[in-house]
Amino acid sequence: MDHSSPHTRKKNAVTIIDVARESGVSYSTVSRVLSGFEYVSDDTRERVLAVAKRLGYVANLQARSLAGGRSNVVGVLVPGLDNGYIIEVTRGIDEELNRQGYSLMLYTTHQQHGKETQFVSAIANGLCDGLLLVVPVVPDDYLDVLQQRKFPYVLVDQADSTRRHNSICSTNWQGAYDATQHLINLGHRQIGIITGRMDLSSGIERLEGYKSALATHDIALDERLIYPGDFFQPTGYTGGHHLLGLPTPPTAIFAGNDLMAFGVLQAAGERGVRVPDDLSVVGFDDIPYSVMMHPRLTTVRQLLDEMGRVAVQMLLKHIEQPESTPHHITLDTQLIVRESSAPPRHLKK
Amino acid sequence: MDHSSPHTRKKNAVTIIDVARESGVSYSTVSRVLSGFEYVSDDTRERVLAVAKRLGYVANLQARSLAGGRSNVVGVLVPGLDNGYIIEVTRGIDEELNRQGYSLMLYTTHQQHGKETQFVSAIANGLCDGLLLVVPVVPDDYLDVLQQRKFPYVLVDQADSTRRHNSICSTNWQGAYDATQHLINLGHRQIGIITGRMDLSSGIERLEGYKSALATHDIALDERLIYPGDFFQPTGYTGGHHLLGLPTPPTAIFAGNDLMAFGVLQAAGERGVRVPDDLSVVGFDDIPYSVMMHPRLTTVRQLLDEMGRVAVQMLLKHIEQPESTPHHITLDTQLIVRESSAPPRHLKK
DNA sequence: TTGAAAGCGCTAACAT
DNA sequence: ATGTTAGCGCTTTCAA
DSSP states (O other): OOOOSTTTTSOOOOOHHHHHHHHTSOHHHHHHHHHOOOSOOHHHHHHHHHHHHHHTOOOOHHHHHHTTSOOOEEEEEESOSOOHHHHHHHHHHHHHHHHTTOEEEEEEOTTOHHHHHHHHHHHHTSSOSEEEEOSOOOSSHHHHHHHHTTOOEEEESOOOTTOOSOEEEEOHHHHHHHHHHHHHHHTOOOEEEEOOOTTSHHHHHHHHHHHHHHHHTTOOOOGGGEEOOOSSHHHHHHHHHHHHTSSSOOSEEEESSHHHHHHHHHHHHHHTOOTTTTOEEEEEEOOGGGGGSSSOOEEEEOOHHHHHHHHHHHHHHHHHOTTSOOOEEEEOOEEEOOTTOOOOGGGOO | OOOOSTTTTSOOOOOHHHHHHHHTSOHHHHHHHHHOOOSOOHHHHHHHHHHHHHHTOOOOHHHHHHTTSOOOEEEEEESOSOOHHHHHHHHHHHHHHHHTTOEEEEEEOTTOHHHHHHHHHHHHTSSOSEEEEOSOOOSSHHHHHHHHTTOOEEEETOOOTTOOSOEEEEOHHHHHHHHHHHHHHHTOOOEEEEOOOTTSHHHHHHHHHHHHHHHHTTOOOOGGGEEOOOSSHHHHHHHHHHHHTSSSOOSEEEESSHHHHHHHHHHHHHHTOOTTTTOEEEEEEOOGGGGGSSSOOEEEEOOHHHHHHHHHHHHHHHHHOTTSOOOEEEEOOEEEOOTTOOOOGGGOO
16 A cells, blocks of 8 residues: 555645654643643643654644634745845845744745736635735725735835734835935935835835925925836936936935935946935835945845834734734834035035 | 624635636636646637736635645745845845745744744744745754655755755855954954854854964964854954953954944954954955945955845745755855955055 | 634535 | 635633
């Protein structure tokens, strides 16, 4: 009786039944001991636990989950792994999940919207106890599915104006306002911006913050100084070249995030434009690499890992109490002034 | 009959039974249509598929997996998300997995060895069809478990001298040799090194490559120029400070990876040591940020994402043929010369 | 406090 | 080509 099917691999694992046999109790008692704190005598509990340990028993998550229990797995939906910002958030998520005894199932959508919907459905009737959405949620379609099924989820880095969902984000508007005002206070008047993705609330809000700061200080908005970016390094690079090639180039550039700011630094370097002497650059996020740049990048710090951690806490709370009303948390941002920003040349003494 | 248990959430998903009822066939026929290309008439197949689509049916992975089928999930074990190198490999893994219709379950061990063993057991009798180990596998303990169960796995970035396991890695020795020789050819004689972790084959081999290059060119090994690092930025930083603070500091430093090289650049900057004029720096990996540094980093390029992709291909092949003998693949490295390395000062004209 | 038994949704023999 | 049935390992009633 050898392996007839190709699925021999899913075999001979130590199961709850083995433990039951060894410890001389019924197999549901073992289940009780293992999964809960039901009414089991201390005596049998200890015995079962000892046997389980001796046999090296490890629960089969899928069986547990199928049978209606918790799987202790949380799904995380991200657009991709190619942005330092995502990494930081995910790192925070991972750490907290770990601390709480959960595993992490990572789904990358690669920006394919159909895929997202499919993923979400799969996740909702799958292994996961909850879902963390770190993706741009444009249409509400799959959120409805989640709501219907009362499946716990949290929108991460999303400003949910409807307050229908659990969500968390940073003060993007304020951060951008602070960054822009910092440049204005230094004496800059020609301030360019490379925006983030405009289908993300963070992208929109940062542009708004920039505009508001200009308005507050009576600086006319110059559309030519607004370059549409996408939060990735290459558009920072091309945007930097574009802005610096203008007839009257800006003396400062606010990049929608650090990665694009790096692109600006590179473009400036290639054009012989010196930072911060000839050009001030400010980013957003404060990813770890920002402090390794030369010059070190002035930026708006977001507690990205903290955002991940808090998101996990929100989710787990929601898993405990599926009926609780949606919450929203906003994390403060903080301007970190380093060497990439300085007064414009004409103001230097 | 309302929600008595807290597990109401795992309900009312469209199942294979609903599809069967709607399309007027038995429920195993639906299974056949959905999971395989068995002998089903084109007629029923189309009908079932149509109904499934209309009802928004999504397979329940855990049930499928429990019942002995494929889950199309691959587990990836990584030490953590805090190293650019891991990210790149994981990105490659993710992309290829995605391309092949697999999902990715991410486990981070956070360097706790007990955890690793536990994870591996859980994974082996769990949802995953296979496992990718991107972690330092010091003792063979859990690999034995995998072997016993004939559970498919691949060691990523591990030189497996025993050839007992499927594995893939880069030419670490050669890469380090090339890097060191490059510095020697530029005229450097005092060449420091900040090593990687010595419990990783990559760390060991890179140090060996460095030593061999020195030996080949009749340069005496100076133990004082060897600083033990760990592949993270901070040790590059402290190591850089240490080496540059030596009575006769090196004129060049080979860092075991880019992240540590960034630390060296930072330390040099703080000490007023100019790169490459006063100090040449070479890294290893060529992570995306290396080209964003100032000066741009000379480094040894590893095709990290490619490594991830190939690892996935190996794994899937092994999942298809669990009895196949272990393979090992070695990927070439390539020296990328940029601006952080130059002849030492005394050789400049 | 414990045991027996009914599924969770699915796959894979085994029939037909 | 399709239907029937027995589990996969576990949780959770229901009885005892």
